[in-house]
Amino acid sequence: MKFIDEYQDSKLARGLARKIAQRSTKTIRLMEFCGGHTHAILRYGIRQLVPKTVEMRSGPGCPVCVTATADLDKAIALAHLPDVIITTFGDMIRVPGSYSSLQQAKAEGADVRIVYSTIDAVETAKANSGKSVIFLGIGFETTAPTIAASILKAQQEKIENFYVLSLNKLTPPVMKTLLDSGEVKLDGIVCPGHVSVIIGSHPYEFIPRDYEVACVISGFEPLDILLCIDKLVEQIENGEPKVEIAYPRGVKPEGNRKARQLMENIFEIGEANWRGIGIVPHSGLKIRGKYEQFDADKAFPVSLKPPKEPKGCRCGDVIRGAATPLECQLFRKVCTPERPVGPCMVSSEGACAAYYQYGTPENLSGF
Amino acid sequence: MCLAVPVKIVAIDGDEAETEIAGVRRRVSITFTPEAKVGDYVLLHTGYAIGVVNEAEAKETLKLLEEIASLSEVH
Numbered sequence: 001m002k003f004i005d006e007y008q009d010s011k012l013a014r015g016l017a018r019k020i021a022q023r024s025t026k027t028i029r030l031m032e033f034c035g036g037h038t039h040a041i042l043r044y045g046i047r048q049l050v051p052k053t054v055e056m057r058s059g060p061g062c063p064v065c066v067t068a069t070a071d072l073d074k075a076i077a078l079a080h081l082p083d084v085i086i087t088t089f090g091d092m093i094r095v096p097g098s099y100s101s102l103q104q105a106k107a108e109g110a111d112v113r114i115v116y117s118t119i120d121a122v123e124t125a126k127a128n129s130g131k132s133v134i135f136l137g138i139g140f141e142t143t144a145p146t147i148a149a150s151i152l153k154a155q156q157e158k159i160e161n162f163y164v165l166s167l168n169k170l171t172p173p174v175m176k177t178l179l180d181s182g183e184v185k186l187d188g189i190v191c192p193g194h195v196s197v198i199i200g201s202h203p204y205e206f207i208p209r210d211y212e213v214a215c216v217i218s219g220f221e222p223l224d225i226l227l228c229i230d231k232l233v234e235q236i237e238n239g240e241p242k243v244e245i246a247y248p249r250g251v252k253p254e255g256n257r258k259a260r261q262l263m264e265n266i267f268e269i270g271e272a273n274w275r276g277i278g279i280v281p282h283s284g285l286k287i288r289g290k291y292e293q294f295d296a297d298k299a300f301p302v303s304l305k306p307p308k309e310p311k312g313c314r315c316g317d318v319i320r321g322a323a324t325p326l327e328c329q330l331f332r333k334v335c336t337p338e339r340p341v342g343p344c345m346v347s348s349e350g351a352c353a354a355y356y357q358y359g360t361p362e363n364l365s366g367f
Numbered sequence: 368m369c370l371a372v373p374v375k376i377v378a379i380d381g382d383e384a385e386t387e388i389a390g391v392r393r394r395v396s397i398t399f400t401p402e403a404k405v406g407d408y409v410l411l412h413t414g415y416a417i418g419v420v421n422e423a424e425a426k427e428t429l430k431l432l433e434e435i436a437s438l439s440e441v442h
Contacts, residue, residue: 001422001425001426002373002408003373003408003420003425004372004373006425006429007428007429010431011436012432012433012436014436014437015432015435015436015437015438015440016383016432016435016439018439018440019435019438019439022439034369035368035369036369036370037396061369062368063368063369064368089413091368116413116414117413117414117415118413118414119396119414120414138368139368139369140368140369142368142369142371142404142412142417143368143369143412143413145399145415146412146413146414146415147419148401149398149415155402192369193369194369194370194371194410194412194417197371197410197417198417219428220370221431224399227428227431227432230435243375248421248424248427248428249420249421249422249424249428250371250410250421251423252418252421253417256399256400256417258398258399258400258401259417260398261378324395347368349369350369364398
């Protein structure tokens with residue numbers, strides 16, 4: 001048992017697909033919140049396995065994609081400060097900001113380093129005591145505890161040259177914002193599996209209660225996603241929306257209390273600026289005053305020119321689920337993984353990158 | 368970003384563990400999963416184990432999937 005291959009069995013997938021087809025009578029629209037799900041759905045041809053009655057829309061669950069241009073501009077400005085080393089997860093480096101990118105800043109002499117883990121960022125600070133090491137803290141609830149752990153470690157080990165630019169974002173508040181706007185009518189949400197490992201299933205309960213939208217937490221293998229769609233279809237057909245876990249090997253209803261507690265100790269909840277959505281109250285994590293010496297926002301005030309969005313780019317609409325990448329005029333023609341215009345084409349979780357990579361005509365039929 | 372893969376714990380040393388996946392070994396932090404034991408699979412995300420894989424639930428889900436496949440074949 002490796003907990004991967006077993007959930008990729010094609011015979012079992014066809015069985016589930018048949019069950020979904022037998023059950024589904026209503027025409028429904030589901031949103032997969034997480035970009036990891038969008039990629040898996042396209043990669044494994046899940047759209048071809050589910051009946052035409054089920055429409056899938058990609059949501060805002062791509063941390064690189066939802067980082068606002070103004071925040072990216074700030075990261076680029078920090079990279080240009082003297083004696084600063086920027087440490088970041090890989091995808092951020094290629095996203096175009098208003099006037100430059102981290103990659104371009106690096107080419108111009110800035111010290112920008114890709115790290116796999118916040119542990120590596122702290123080690124970089126230890127190894128470069130004469131420099132200020134700033135970690136770009138992007139991510140959702142899955143990643144936020146690891147960033148909190150890095151701040152705690154820096155405090156415990158008295159590492160005084162380590163800083164975090166906290167751009168962390170929270171999942172349930174932005175789901176509320178999307179549902180409140182009513183721009184995209186949804187019947188169900190494929191809830192993010194690894195965010196839910198941390199937060200559990202309870203934070204989604206307002207969604208079926210207040211919006212009558214079904215919520216099922218899914219893993220990332222093809223059988224996980226099909227099982228999730230089956231449960232969503234069942235809930236919607238029965239008119240009984242609720243929160244279910246279709247990934248019980250990973251997600252407990254109560255989540256991971258230890259990780260959440262550390263996150264709450266280090267961060268407080270504030271507003272956050274989301275690309276394509278704007279300021280969403282209570283959807284961001286700010287470093288608490290007690291740990292402000294590690295807060296890059298406080299330590300390095302920078303003045304910025306007003307942000308400029310790339311002309312014609314519809315990443316904002318794609319992030320809200322209001323458009324598919326195919327509706328963007330730049331897609332494949334001007335905007336490609338080699339020369340991305342917007343972040344949704346850069347990120348390994350971006351919807352445009354998924355459509356580009358796996359979007360055969362059969363795979364995209366029904367979108 | 369929210370990618371996490373199941374890796375097997377082969378040794379534990381304080382709040383770190385030696386893990387293995389497909390022959391590749393990696394040291395990871397188990398600070399968020401103090402309950403993890405040698406032999407357990409944990410979900411590895413950016414150097415940290417964020418949860419222990421529940422083997423009983425994993426088997427239960429597979430059993431359910433097999434039942435669904437055999438049932439929908441009959442009809």
